[in-house]
Amino acid sequence: MTLHPDWIVPDWPAPPCIKAVITTRAGGCSTGPYAGLNLGLRTGDDANAVAANRARLRAALPQEPRWLRQVHGNAVADADALTTGMPEADASIARSPRTVCAVLVADCVPVLFTNRAGTMVAIAHAGWRGLAAGVIEHSIAAIGGRPGDLMAYLGPGIGPQAFEVGPEVREAFVAGDPRDAAAFTPRAPGKWLADLFVLAHRRLRRAKVEHVFGGRTCTYSDPARFYSYRRDRTTGRMAALIWREETVGN
Numbered sequence: 001m002t003l004h005p006d007w008i009v010p011d012w013p014a015p016p017c018i019k020a021v022i023t024t025r026a027g028g029c030s031t032g033p034y035a036g037l038n039l040g041l042r043t044g045d046d047a048n049a050v051a052a053n054r055a056r057l058r059a060a061l062p063q064e065p066r067w068l069r070q071v072h073g074n075a076v077a078d079a080d081a082l083t084t085g086m087p088e089a090d091a092s093i094a095r096s097p098r099t100v101c102a103v104l105v106a107d108c109v110p111v112l113f114t115n116r117a118g119t120m121v122a123i124a125h126a127g128w129r130g131l132a133a134g135v136i137e138h139s140i141a142a143i144g145g146r147p148g149d150l151m152a153y154l155g156p157g158i159g160p161q162a163f164e165v166g167p168e169v170r171e172a173f174v175a176g177d178p179r180d181a182a183a184f185t186p187r188a189p190g191k192w193l194a195d196l197f198v199l200a201h202r203r204l205r206r207a208k209v210e211h212v213f214g215g216r217t218c219t220y221s222d223p224a225r226f227y228s229y230r231r232d233r234t235t236g237r238m239a240a241l242i243w244r245e246e247t248v249g250n
Contacts, residue, residue, distance in 0.1 A: 002059075002060055003021055003060050004023075004024075004026050004027040004037075004060075005026075006024050006026035006027070006225070007021050007022065007023050007024055007026065007027070008021065008022040008023075008024065008155065008156070008217075009021055010022070010112060010153040010155070010213065010214060011213065011214075012151060012153045012213040012214070013151065013211075013213075014114050014118070014151065014153075015114070015116070015117070015118030016118075017118045017244050017245040017246075017247060018114045018118050018121060018242070018243075018244050018245075019242070019243055019244070019245060020112050020121075020153070020240075020241065020242040020243075021060070021240075021241055022110060022155045022156065022238060022239070022240045022241075023037055023039065023057065023238045023239045023240075023241075024036075024037070024225045024226060024238060025037055025038075025224070025225055025226065025227065025236070025238075026225070027056060028049075028052075028053040028056065029049055029052050029053060029056075030045050030046070030049045030050070030053060030236060031049070033232060033234045033235055033236075034049070034234075034235065034236040035236075036227075036236065037053045037056065037057070037236075037238075038050055038053055038227070038235075038236025038237060039053055039054055039057060039104060039236070039237050039238065039239045040104050040106070040236055040237030043234075043235070043236055043237060044234060045236060057239065061100050061241065061243070062098040062100065062243060062245075063098050063099065063100050063243075064100070065100040065101075065102035065239070065241055066079040066082045066092055066094070066099065066100060066101060066102060067086050067102055067104075068086055068087060068088075068089045068090065068091075068092060068102070068103060068125070069086040069087065069088045069089070070089070070090050070103065070104065070125050071088055071089075071090065072090065072108075072125075072127055072129035072130050072133070073088075073089070073090050073129075073130065073133055073135070074090065074091070074130065074133040074134045074135040074137075074138040075087075075088060075089040075090060075091070075138070076089060076090075076091040076092065076093060076122075076124075076135075076138050076139055076141075076142040077089040077091070077092040077093075078092070078093060078094075079092040079093060079094040079099050079100075079101045080094050080095060080096045080099050090103070090124060090125040090126075090130050090135050091103075091122065091123060091124035091125065091135055091138065091139045091142070092122065092123060093113075093120065093121070093122040093139070093142050093143055094120065094121050094122070094243065094244070095119060095120045097243075097244055097245060097246040097247075098243060098244075098245070098246065099121075099243060099244075100241050100242070100243040101121055101122060101123040101241065101242050101243065102123065102239055102240065102241045103123050103124070103125040103239070103240050104125070104237040104238070104239055105125065105155070105156075105157070105219075105237065105238050105239070105240060106219065106226075106227040106228055106229045106235055106236065106237045106238065107127070107157060107158040107163075107219050107220065107228050107229050107230050107231075108125055108126060108127030108130065108157060108158075108196075109126045109127070109154055109155060109156075109157030109196050109197065109200055109215070110123060110124070110125065110126070110154075110155035110156075110157075110240030111123065111124040111126050111136060111139070111152055111153070111154055111155075111200060111204075112152065112153040112155065112240060112242045113139065113140075113143065113150055113151070113152050113153075113242075114150070114151060114242070114244070115143075115145065115149045115150050115151070116149050116151070117149070118244060119244075120143060120244070121242040121243055121244050122139055122142070122143055122242075123240060123241070123242050124136055124139045126157075126196070126200055127196070128165070128169055128172070128173075128194065128196065128199070129172075131173075131196065131199050131200060131203060132169075132172040132173055132176075134203075136200065136203045136204060136207065137203060137207055140207045140209065146208075147207050147208035147209050148208055148209075148210060150209045150211070151209070151211035151212070151213065152204050152209055152211070152212050152213070153212075153213045153214045154197055154200055154201075154212065154213070154214040154215035155214060155217070155240050156217040156218070156219050156226055156238075157196050157197065157215075157217075157218070157219060158196060158218060158219055158220045158228065158230055159195075159197075159217075159218030159219075159220060159221060160183075160185070160193055160194065160195035160196075160197070160198070161193065161218070161221070162193075162218060162220035162221060162230065162231070163193060163194045163195075163196060163220070163230065164187060164191055164192070164193055164194075165184075165191070165192055165193075165194045166190060166191060166192075167190055167192075169192075169194060170184045170192050170194070173199060177202075177206075179202070180199060180202060182198070183195045183198040183199045183202070197215035197216070200215065201215065219231075219238075226238065
């Protein structure tokens, strides 16, 4: 399996058996506003190009990814049980070796999970709606065990200097915890700049996940490398993927 050199391999202290990657635009054959490795089937891109891009990704993986029909919610799928179709979910968990958990992103933050023992992996698609709906908390509950044994990695997402939101977004968080107001910087009247990375961090910490990494890369500000729905509207999707190898510790 060979990963494209531009793809992102998380820099976190996961056990050696845990493998993860986040794609960029590099390495694909889509053109126009989708130029590069667009992996999204429902973006308006040529279906043959997306299929070719997915085949290139598949060549770097141990199995076909367990794709989800993402709806900005909090449902968590059992990736080990998925054989055909795409369940309506925004997170998945796997304990079997070589099962590839995957989400598509283009501004929303992918949250990757594993534990110290390297016996499981999980992934969540965390935009503001998913975060407000508790996708991180639902993922941690589905994982089970001690949250203190978990570690999380926040992949690329829209950064706090680019994500302008209205009062309904701020209220969705502040109503649950007034301290979340710290993630919103006032801008024009009735507008705030929201920090998805801070909001994700806060939810992880409240759920007792202390080991959190990543959360520094903005999709909006780097059009050559990343797709961004907020920036371009008509655009492609990257993928974040995580799996565990056959033998723990190898």
